[in-house]
Amino acid sequence: MTRRYSLFYLLPYLARHRLDMSSGFLMVVLTVVASMFGPWVLKYVVDDLETSVVAEKLPIYAAMIVGIAVVEGFFRFWMRKILIGVSRRIEYELRNDFFAHLQRMSLSFFHSHPTGDIMSRATNDLNAVRSVLGPGIMYSMTTFVTVVIATIILLRINSKLTLLAYLPLALVSLTVKHFGQQIHDRFERIQDQFSMISNMAQENLSGIRVIKAFAREESEIREFDRLNRDYVARSVSLIRLWATFYPLMGCLIGLSSVALLWLGGREVIAGHLSLGEFVAFLGYLSMLTWPTIAVGWVINIFQRGAASMSRMLEILETPPEIQDDPAAAVPEQIRGSIAFQGLSFGYTGNGPEVLRDVRLEIPAGKTLAIVGHTGSGKSTLINLLTRLFDPQPGTVLVDGRDVRLWPLSSLRRLLSYVPQETFLFSDTIRENISFGRDGEASDQEVESAAQVSQIRGDIQQFPQKYQTFVGERGITLSGGQKQRVAISRAVLLEPKILILDDALSSVDTYTEEQILKELASVRKDRTTILISHRISTVQNADEIIVLQDGAIVERGTHSTLMALQGVYASLYQKQLLEEELASA
Numbered sequence: 001m002t003r004r005y006s007l008f009y010l011l012p013y014l015a016r017h018r019l020d021m022s023s024g025f026l027m028v029v030l031t032v033v034a035s036m037f038g039p040w041v042l043k044y045v046v047d048d049l050e051t052s053v054v055a056e057k058l059p060i061y062a063a064m065i066v067g068i069a070v071v072e073g074f075f076r077f078w079m080r081k082i083l084i085g086v087s088r089r090i091e092y093e094l095r096n097d098f099f100a101h102l103q104r105m106s107l108s109f110f111h112s113h114p115t116g117d118i119m120s121r122a123t124n125d126l127n128a129v130r131s132v133l134g135p136g137i138m139y140s141m142t143t144f145v146t147v148v149i150a151t152i153i154l155l156r157i158n159s160k161l162t163l164l165a166y167l168p169l170a171l172v173s174l175t176v177k178h179f180g181q182q183i184h185d186r187f188e189r190i191q192d193q194f195s196m197i198s199n200m201a202q203e204n205l206s207g208i209r210v211i212k213a214f215a216r217e218e219s220e221i222r223e224f225d226r227l228n229r230d231y232v233a234r235s236v237s238l239i240r241l242w243a244t245f246y247p248l249m250g251c252l253i254g255l256s257s258v259a260l261l262w263l264g265g266r267e268v269i270a271g272h273l274s275l276g277e278f279v280a281f282l283g284y285l286s287m288l289t290w291p292t293i294a295v296g297w298v299i300n301i302f303q304r305g306a307a308s309m310s311r312m313l314e315i316l317e318t319p320p321e322i323q324d325d326p327a328a329a330v331p332e333q334i335r336g337s338i339a340f341q342g343l344s345f346g347y348t349g350n351g352p353e354v355l356r357d358v359r360l361e362i363p364a365g366k367t368l369a370i371v372g373h374t375g376s377g378k379s380t381l382i383n384l385l386t387r388l389f390d391p392q393p394g395t396v397l398v399d400g401r402d403v404r405l406w407p408l409s410s411l412r413r414l415l416s417y418v419p420q421e422t423f424l425f426s427d428t429i430r431e432n433i434s435f436g437r438d439g440e441a442s443d444q445e446v447e448s449a450a451q452v453s454q455i456r457g458d459i460q461q462f463p464q465k466y467q468t469f470v471g472e473r474g475i476t477l478s479g480g481q482k483q484r485v486a487i488s489r490a491v492l493l494e495p496k497i498l499i500l501d502d503a504l505s506s507v508d509t510y511t512e513e514q515i516l517k518e519l520a521s522v523r524k525d526r527t528t529i530l531i532s533h534r535i536s537t538v539q540n541a542d543e544i545i546v547l548q549d550g551a552i553v554e555r556g557t558h559s560t561l562m563a564l565q566g567v568y569a570s571l572y573q574k575q576l577l578e579e580e581l582a583s584a
Contacts, residue, residue: 008311027079034072039283047276087134116199125308132305143291188307335364336496336527343395367528367536372547397495416495418503430466449492454482479506
């Protein structure tokens with residue numbers, strides 16, 4: 001959808017609230033109609049004063065004007081309540097839809113879109129769009145109805161004066177057309193710059209430890225200052241445009257008033273128009289002053305909204321790379337067997353292959369261990385199994401069914417995955433452990449899962465125990481504690497397939513041994529994949545494979561691989577030597 005028509009995306013949202021929009025439009029009409037009685041009452045007041053009206057009628061006229069104001073205020077209240085209320089509800093729906101769309105996007109999307117930029121679109125840009133739905137639509141309706149009704153009345157009073165008054169106002173459309181596109185372009189540049197500021201702030205807050213460790217505070221402050229100066233410069237550029245636009249609009253309105261006073265006064269003197277009619281005419285024309293100015297303001301709102309909506313559409317109209325196949329279905333019997341059949345994979349079409357012709361079967365309930373040097377493809381294998389990236393058709397199967405033919409939600413509920421980079425949410429330890437169960441796990445289940453990962457003793461020492469708040473990304477916990485909380489989270493789900501991707505790298509060898517003992521009972525009747533650099537972690541697996549440069553170079557049990565005296569045995573000997581040196 002082009003930028004020019006980006007706001008058309010909002011039509012389905014408006015259609016859902018068509019009843020409220022219709023009620024709001026009715027309130028607009030009633031508000032404007034009520035306001036139209038004021039100048040007409042003034043007409044009678046002036047004409048009666050000219051003919052020496054008795055003093056007893058003045059309180060009646062005053063009461064009528066007050067009554068008109070009260071009625072107008074009543075309808076204006078409901079107009080704002082209904083229309084602004086609709087804009088807030090649509091903002092709520094649009095924000096939820098935007099967030100839901102982000103949840104469906106693939107990992108590759110987030111690799112190419114900075115978090116700060118996404119946050120800017122979800123907040124600053126969405127607010128600009130909401131202004132279109134609220135004040136933009138409300139004042140557009142008010143302007144339209146006011147112009148239509150006031151024009152009809154003005155033509156009835158004096159058509160010649162009306163045409164003269166409207167000639168300068170016709171120039172407003174040309175002014176709006178000239179400035180509108182410039183407003184749109186400059187506001188879009190402002191939003192782009194705001195995204196850069198948001199992204200830098202987000203990265204600095206997330207990476208504050210690294211910044212302090214390398215003493216980069218002053219450098220980052222200078223860069224942030226530069227971005228802010230650019231943002232101010234772009235904002236001032238837009239303000240300067242408005243500084244020209246608004247006075248020009250006022251000048252055109254002033255020309256209309258001068259011409260009207262000159263010709264209207266002549267009409268009154270000639271007796272073609274009563275003084276009361278002329279006052280009413282001026283009153284109705286003054287009622288058009290705000291709508292005329294509002295045209296420029298509304299144009300500003302719509303241009304800003306269109307620029308922001310086009311930025312949101314860049315994300316909303318980007319389809320997820322990984323989606324459910326129309327033929328996706330869950331097998332009748334779920335056992336948890338896994339097969340890789342001639343799997344080859346590269347992250348880019350022209351880039352090198354990360355995995356090469358991997359052929360492997362993991363029977364249900366068995367444990368497979370994967371070892372290999374950094375960059376050998378271990379985590380990539382798991383990313384394809386979980387469909388964080390899509391493998392070639394027919395190369396990755398679960399229970400004999402291509403993972404591409406599993407519904408994504410069903411496939412991922414089948415798995416529990418502890419990745420290399422442990423992530424904890426800014427919440428309590430209990431909520432982090434029970435995350436996969438929507439926080440509905442019992443206290444006993446949470447404690448049992450904590451016991452498996454050997455984190456239970458640490459938690460008991462915290463003042464708030466399981467209600468301890470761990471801070472952003474679990475910053476208040478050590479690396480080993482975070483890994484153990486993540487293991488508890490995975491174990492609590494009781495999955496058919498449990499995947500631990502170097503999940504014990506930050507714990508000491510004694511704690512590792514205790515966790516592996518506890519996991520032995522968890523792994524019964526459950527397919528388990530262990531990825532580790534430590535031989536001690538994987539040596540009791542049913543089968544061990546060694547990946548090197550994306551291919552399986554060795555496979556077997558611990559004893560058979562040691563007998564080969566190959567890569568696996570070399571890794572084992574190296575680790576034994578490292579342990580001896582560390583103990584010495």
